[in-house]
Amino acid sequence: MAVPLYFYRGGVEVGVMVSLLEELQAREAAARQHVEELQAEAAELALRLERARADLSRLEITRETVTQVLAELSAAAAEGDAAAGEVPEPDATPAPHGIGVMTVPPWREGLVVAVLPDVYRDIVEIVADAPGPLQAKQIVPRIGLPTTSGKIEGTRGKLKRLVERGWLDEDNPGRFTLARRGPGRDQPNSW
Known part of the structure; x- marks a missing residue:
């Protein structure tokens, strides 16, 4: 028209x-x-x-x-x-x-989670509060990070480090729980 x-x-x-x-x-x-x-x-x-x-x-x-x-x-x-x-001489320069x-000391009797750096402490507390095993992708949003592959992989590295140091267990690949420390020790160390 x-x-x-x-x-x-x-x-x-x-x-x-x-x-x-x-x-x-x-x-x-x-x-x-x-x-x-x-x-x-x-x-x-x-x-x-x-x-x-x-x-x-x-x-x-x-x-x-x-x-x-x-x-x-x-x-x-x-x-x-x-x-x-x-005896090593003390170094005058820091x-x-x-x-x-x-940054993540190996767990030993009497060591408390407060000795961990903030993000590691947060991860251990989240895993401790969970009703079952958690994956890295479930932990990332709970510690306030975006759920990108980079953040998930970074958190997975931290979880593996906590396993290596005795703070967490990884019974199934990629599924993390609080570490069991000897017979009858169901509770984590003191918080």
Whole structure:
């Protein structure tokens, strides 16, 4: 349907026949194209964000692993020196943050969960309060993290470290419970 459209050019009224449906279709096509372009940009940004989160998670895990290895090497060296009868001289300069410090100490009788770093303590408390075994993907939202693959993998690494150090058990692969410590010891150490 053509509709006459009047406008003024140079003080003279000019009439043009314009198809209203054609104009609406042209505007709709332009809007659709704009939406598709924005969706493509959003998808690209979401992909870049996920990659950046995965990189961050890998770096966090790497730092924690390196800290753990350095602490274990430092402890082994100190034990070797003590066994040889040597007393290491105190270092006048403090070690950089995290180096030479074991972030998750091995569990032993009398050790309380309060000695753990905050996120590890939160994980142990969540597992202790659970009615059954938990998976990393169930723990991640409970400690306030987004449920991305990077955060799940980072939490799984922390759970494995807690198992290695005797705080948790992993009876079935990927399913974590509070560690059982000897016969008749159903309760965790004191909180």
